[in-house]
Amino acid sequence: MRYALxxxxxxxxxxxxxxxxLFGHGNALPAACAVEALxxxxxVHDDLPAxxxxxxxxxxxxxxxxxxxxxxxxxxxxxxTLAFELxxxxxxxxxxRRIALVRGxxxxxxxxxxxxxxxLDIAAETASTPLTLDQITRLQAGKTGALxxxxxxxxxxIAGEDPAPLRQYATALGLAFQIADDIxxxxxxxxxxGKKLGKDAAAGKATFVSLLGLDEARARAKSLVAEASDxxxxxxxxxxxxxxxxxxxxxxxx
Amino acid sequence: MRYALxxxxxxxxxxxxxxxxLFGHGNALPAACAVEALxxxxxVHDDLPAxxxxxxxxxxxxxxxxxxxxxxxxxxxxxxTLAFELxxxxxxxxxxRRIALVRGxxxxxxxxxxxxxxxLDIAAETASTPLTLDQITRLQAGKTGALxxxxxxxxxxIAGEDPAPLRQYATALGLAFQIADDIxxxxxxxxxxGKKLGKDAAAGKATFVSLLGLDEARARAKSLVAEASDxxxxxxxxxxxxxxxxxxxxxxxx
Numbered sequence: 001m002r003y004a005l006x007x008x009x010x011x012x013x014x015x016x017x018x019x020x021x022l023f024g025h026g027n028a029l030p031a032a033c034a035v036e037a038l039x040x041x042x043x044v045h046d047d048l049p050a051x052x053x054x055x056x057x058x059x060x061x062x063x064x065x066x067x068x069x070x071x072x073x074x075x076x077x078x079x080x081t082l083a084f085e086l087x088x089x090x091x092x093x094x095x096x097r098r099i100a101l102v103r104g105x106x107x108x109x110x111x112x113x114x115x116x117x118x119x120l121d122i123a124a125e126t127a128s129t130p131l132t133l134d135q136i137t138r139l140q141a142g143k144t145g146a147l148x149x150x151x152x153x154x155x156x157x158i159a160g161e162d163p164a165p166l167r168q169y170a171t172a173l174g175l176a177f178q179i180a181d182d183i184x185x186x187x188x189x190x191x192x193x194g195k196k197l198g199k200d201a202a203a204g205k206a207t208f209v210s211l212l213g214l215d216e217a218r219a220r221a222k223s224l225v226a227e228a229s230d231x232x233x234x235x236x237x238x239x240x241x242x243x244x245x246x247x248x249x250x251x252x253x254x
Numbered sequence: 255m256r257y258a259l260x261x262x263x264x265x266x267x268x269x270x271x272x273x274x275x276l277f278g279h280g281n282a283l284p285a286a287c288a289v290e291a292l293x294x295x296x297x298v299h300d301d302l303p304a305x306x307x308x309x310x311x312x313x314x315x316x317x318x319x320x321x322x323x324x325x326x327x328x329x330x331x332x333x334x335t336l337a338f339e340l341x342x343x344x345x346x347x348x349x350x351r352r353i354a355l356v357r358g359x360x361x362x363x364x365x366x367x368x369x370x371x372x373x374l375d376i377a378a379e380t381a382s383t384p385l386t387l388d389q390i391t392r393l394q395a396g397k398t399g400a401l402x403x404x405x406x407x408x409x410x411x412i413a414g415e416d417p418a419p420l421r422q423y424a425t426a427l428g429l430a431f432q433i434a435d436d437i438x439x440x441x442x443x444x445x446x447x448g449k450k451l452g453k454d455a456a457a458g459k460a461t462f463v464s465l466l467g468l469d470e471a472r473a474r475a476k477s478l479v480a481e482a483s484d485x486x487x488x489x490x491x492x493x494x495x496x497x498x499x500x501x502x503x504x505x506x507x508x
Contacts (some may be wrong), residue, residue: 001365045331050323069304070376073327074369077299077334081364084338088357095349102356103342110335111255115328122324 001075001082003066004040007058007194009254011177011245012039012151018242019155019166022235028158030089031101035151037086038109041079042147044072046118052199059194080109092158100157108150117142130206137175144181145174152242168231173246176224179217180250182207186214192253221250255329255336257320258294261312261448263508265431265499266293266405272496273409273420276489282412284343285355289405291340292363295333296401298326300372306453313448334363346412354411362404371396384460391429398435399428406496422485427500430478433471434504436461440468446507475504 013032020028047054047062048069055065064072087101107113120139124131131139152170156163182200186209190197200207208217228246232239267286274282301308301316302323309319318326341355361367374393378385385393406424410417436454440463444451454461462471482500486493 041331045327048327050327071373073299073302073304074373074376076331077295078365078369080331080334081360081369084356085360085364088353088360095353099342099349099352099356102338102353106335106339106342110339111332115332115335119325119328122328 001037001040001079003060004044004063004075004079005036006060008036008040009252010036011249012036012147014245015148015151015170015242016154018245019152020158022155022166022238022242023159023161025093025155025159027091027093028155030086030092031154031158034083034086034101034105035147035154037079038083038105039147041076041083042109042114042118044076044079048072051118051122054196056190056195093160097158097160101154104150104153104157108146113142113146114144115142117144117146124205125203130204130210132206133208133211136206136208136211140175140178141171144178145171148174148177165231165234169228169242169246172224172228172231173249176221176228176246177249179208179221179224180252182209183214183217183221184253185209188253194254225250255291255294255333257314258298258317258329258333259290260314262290262294263506264290265503266290266401268499269402269405269424269496270408272499273406274412276409276420276492276496277413277415279347279409279413281345281347282409284340284346285408285412288337288340288355288359289401289408291333292337292359293401295330295337296363296368296372298330298333302326305372305376308450310449347414351412351414355408358404358407358411362400367396367400368398369396371398371400378459379457384458384464386460387462387465390460390462390465394429394432395425398432399425402428402431419485419488423482423496423500426478426482426485427503430475430482430500431503433462433475433478434506436463437468437471437475438507439463442507448508479504 012035016028016032016035043057044063046052047057048064054062056062063075083105084102087098087105092098092101109115117139121143124139149167149170152166153163156166184193185197185200185207188197212220225246229243232242266289270282270286270289297311298317300306301311302318308316310316317329337359338356341352341359346352346355363369371393375397378393403421403424406420407417410420438447439451439454439461442451466474479500483497486496
């Protein structure tokens with residue numbers, strides 16, 4: 001479990017801490033750890049031979065390569081459990097708000113969120129026709145978007161404030177993130193990315209790049225970053241770091 | 255997910271409902287569903303080829319047989335998520351108590367509970383010497399005991415009452431349950447059990463039966479049932495159904 005949490009960008013944990021900071025809440029660390037544990041579980045399971053069958057992740061062998069499949073299944077399972085346990089930490093404030101976090105994380109990551117996205121992704125591999133842009137967008141909204149959205153909303157949930165502007169920010173950010181991922185899969189350096197690239201093209205999978213072309217995909221990502229930044233206007237200069245993060249998401253190399 | 259929840263004894267859900275009833279609490283259903291979803295997830299993952307590699311469960315093909323491994327991994331993942339989401343249901347009472355349920359379920363089922371037990375079980379398969387009675391007892395306390403204990407304690411947590419007598423009841427019950435399982439594995443009817451039997455003996459695995467012999471295992475299970483029943487004395491005749499359940503656990507055929 002510790003190995004699976006090594007490295008990574010920790011974007012989701014960062015979003016929790018920064019969104020909480022908007023409201024002057026400094027004790028969001030257990031929630032940041034929770035989304036990172038949840039994300040790590042999803043990577044460990046997605047990398048399994050029966051799923052995406054990946055050998056490298058975050059610059060090191062995947063868990064089932066370093067140990068074995070049974071260990072990877074169990075480590076992922078227990079990382080998900082740990083995520084929910086972390087959200088019960090009293091440092092996160094009144095029980096009512098911690099319950100809102102538990103519900104929010106469950107809805108973002110379960111059968112109507114992240115797991116749905118992954119299931120659609122796997123179904124697409126054996127579909128007779130490539131996905132359309134609408135279908136890819138829906139798939140992404142589950143697979144990566146839901147947890148990114150929850151991470152950004154978490155600060156508002158902890159503070160008991162309206163999460164609407166953060167939701168708008170994170171919805172655009174999540175889509176920009178996935179478009180940037182598809183661009184990286186084509187143009188990136190596997191060394192810097194810490195994982196194998198070019199897999200989607202090799203598998204003939206529809207991606208934002210295959211559907212829009214590289215230039216249009218880049219333009220779309222850029223306009224989503226602008227949309228994400230605009231959504232944070234209500235918070236004024238306090239939101240500068242979150243706005244920087246949106247720019248980082250589309251310029252990153254890993 | 256629905257398929258994986260078919261059938262079974264629903265012992266854990268029953269323990270939640272009956273323990274809540276001791277305190278006059280009639281709205282424990284979401285918590286009962288939560289422990290059943292959690293238990294179903296653990297069965298789906300344990301049955302995977304990389305784990306126990308079972309083809310039948312609850313009288314029907316296992317999820318990875320009826321669909322495929324990726325679907326089984328994802329269905330199990332989302333069943334765990336669902337379990338935690340169900341515990342946020344306002345019908346379960348004040349948020350503070352729902353948080354206690356989330357924490358309790360996480361501790362019972364994660365890296366220091368059920369998943370630890372399963373990891374020890376898998377490690378035992380490749381160990382050079384069979385497990386001792388102490389080691390088997392520790393393994394069982396995690397693999398099946400922790401969730402049974404949480405299920406019985408849940409009623410007290412929902413009612414905001416002391417869970418100590420129920421914990422004592424369920425600790426004895428959980429051990430009796432596992433001893434009965436080992437006896438069933440040797441003497442049972444696969445048709446009635448709804449799964450393959452005789453696997454432990456075939457694999458040369460240490461069990462309560464291989465370590466104690468059939469007669470001593472039966473005597474041990476019987477004395478644990480008496481211990482479980484005695485623990486419920488503080489509740490008087492209200493505990494009759496839970497006491498009946500303890501007797502059922504060691505006489506069941508599935």
